[in-house]
Amino acid sequence: MLSWSPLANFFWDLQCKIYFLLVGICSALKLTVPSHTIHGIEGQPLHLSVDYNFNATASEIQIIWLFERSQSNPKYLLGSVNQRVVPDLEYQHKFTLMPPNASLRINPLHLSDEGNYIVKVNVRGNGTIAASQKIQVAVDVPVTKPTVHTEPSSGVVEYVGNITLKCIVDRGTRVAYQWMKNGKRLHAGPNYIFSSNNATLLIVPAVKEDIGNYSCLVSNPVSAMESEIIAPTIYYGPYGLRVKSDKGLNIGAVFTVDMGQVVLFDCSADSNPPNTYSWIQRDDNTTQVIKYGPHLEVVSDKVAQKTMDYMCCAFNNVTGKRDETHFTVVVTSVGLEKLAQKGKSLSSLAVITGISLFLILAMAFLFLWKRYQPHKVIQQKIQSRAEADYRKAQAFSGHESALDDFGIYEFISFPDLTSGSRVSSQSVPGPDFVAGQDMLSTVYEVIQHIPEQPEQDHQQ
Template identity: 95%
Template sequence: MLSWSPLANFFWDLQCKIYFLLVGICSALKLTVPSHTIHGIEGQPLHLSVDYNFNATASEIQIIWLFERSQSNPKYVVGSVNQGVIPDLEYQDKFTLIPPNASLRINPLHLSDEGNYIVKVNVRGNGTIAASQKIQVAVDVPVTKPTVHTEPSSGVVEYVGNITLKCTVDRGTRVVYQWMKNGKRLHAGPNYTFSSNNATLLIVPVVKEDIGNYSCLVSNPVSAMESEIIAPTIYYGPYGLRVKSDKGLNIGTVFTVDVGEVVLFDCSADSNPPNTYLWIKRDDNTTQVIKYGPHLEVVSDKVAQKTVDYMCCAFNNVTGKRDQTHFTVVVMSVGLEKLAQKGKSLSSLAVITGISLFLILAITFLFLWKRYQPHKVIQQKLQSRAEADYRKAQAFSGHESASDDFGIYEFITFPDLTSGSRVSNQSVPGPDFVAGQDMLSTVYEVIQHIPEQPQQDHQQQLQHWDEHPVPH
């Protein structure tokens, strides 16, 4: 009789456990069902797909389907053993099972069929293996085309009234509402407020920018529909009042026209409803209404004055707001010269500005020339003198001898408007001196007529320097 050691017994038990574990894994049953909620349409069939597989010898395969509503116990609906189907008599015409396929068909689908469906598969062979899964089913009713209602339906005034848009549908489950403006999704904003389910849109306050095409888009997991376009009526304006003409030259608010021209002026402003226009002519501090309507015709040769002021007034009868603009018509006695092609003309204001700048520059240049030209003449005369005489002219000794004080002196006279020109008592003007000359001309004349020293005095000065040389 063989005896087993404790170590041999240990390895034998381990091999048996590994064998039975591998057999269990290989013969395990696996069920595959949709991992998300299945949405069905009321009145339409619904197919619940189920796949299962196992790796073992099976003598019997049993399939069972149970239905579980919210807060209720599961209820048997249909089952099968091998090829035999065992339906519940209450649902035998509603549920279809074709074994060995475990998928279930529901036809027709009703709202009461919404809930959890549980499938269980049992396989008997050397042993019995089983597996089960749950499928969640939601039943939806397709949405009908929505309708949008506007309150008030007659329109509102900008910054005064509010608009409420309501979206309704006759049928549909789990409806989601989305508002559209001009084909784009509309989101909450400073003046846009939505109800809890987005079925109602409130616009507070209404402004001109809220004008547009609105629609309501409704949807659920099985359908989607959009309403008809609706454009709420919003009253606003007038905005951007302006006057245009078909002839003449326009610079800002001034219109320049030729004599004999018939000029048509057009007054316009953005407004809803359209504005009422009024034309006023201002003459000699008086005003008079001359025409109603957006157009005014002016015949320039019938205008008594060369410059006439006009005013166009725009009034919105619904909003109660008004605006006005002033402009001036200048009638030229000669035709306007066209200086460029393709509608381009030279501005008369630009011509006047250019001439003014030219005159200013010319006057400035003349003033600078008169200011600095005498100094240039003086410098030329100084440079033309002998070097010795120039040095003497730069030094003022202060001696009493007239010969030592020889030099170039500049005597300046200031004109006196009351008593005539006066000259310093130390100077004797030359014979060409003219009373009333300006300061620079006087300096020029004094320097030009400096009297020359006698030749004898000059020779005595040289002899004195020879007899008394300057020590080095």
């Protein structure tokens, strides 16, 4: 096999450059490749496409393919002169050249074929022009379907244990690993730790929220495969314990049922593995287990009391955690549920009626208060008195102004008309006091009942 030394390669390129500078002929030859890096699949053929063209008259065209690995000298593979192929005997059945096309076909492709392929084209006419290109070939083995191993396989208790997921691939080169959870890419987080190549996922610590469908996606430049779904086992709970009933009215933790009803209670909580349930009845500060299991049947006509307290207990045998909830059963012969339904339909009307009555009573009270306040009545009647009444009051009292005698008196008595004597309005009744005599208590009444004086008194 012809060995092409680095020194010969250097002089070849130097020769072309000298021609380019002095004659300007090298630019007339153009050599192109679609990509300088090509990925091939082991065991399959690979085509290295090369195009060239020139604008000079050629008497001889030479094509040469060389191969070099890292830190090694280039090796001659095959070549052609005027469409006559001259292969290297060692590689004559592996490499194919179809002149005047300069493309190279490798069949089959092996991992040992990975390296740099150099193509040189020389055209001789009035002078010699040359061009070369280098193509890097990477040979990849397609990845096989990966498998995921879980440790520990028996599962862990949340907040206590850790989970390790390992992605294993039997074959494949340049493998890239990616973890998926429920069909979405999984990123590093507080409790997700990846190995340097992402092949291992560590969940520290495992919690209920980490439950899901995990898979491993592996890929390289020529293939991609995803593992089967795996769901790690995480034990948790109980969470969200509650009691439900198929009958009766439930208000908070109180169930009201009609006398004679058979009521089924159901106790449930989120847990893995499923909880064990026990029903406890409380009576007179004593408790007793009456049933095991998630369901309890209560016959209301057999309950001696009107109310009965119960408790449902849930226990997880693996996590060692438990939870309990209390509720009360109220037995009524009226049917509280029906009354509650009627009460809902009547509640709006009752509210409107009550508000209306309250407003009517408030307005009536306000009207009466304004109409019959005593001090306002007195003031209005005093102002409406005629001037003559005041004059009579002045003459009767003996004062210059009768207004001084106006006021409120506790006891009032009037003297007999024939006696002519006057008794003070504040004097205590004497022996001549008549039992049926009027006792007035307002100024208005005092003025109203002042006896008229004889005409001779006025004349005097």
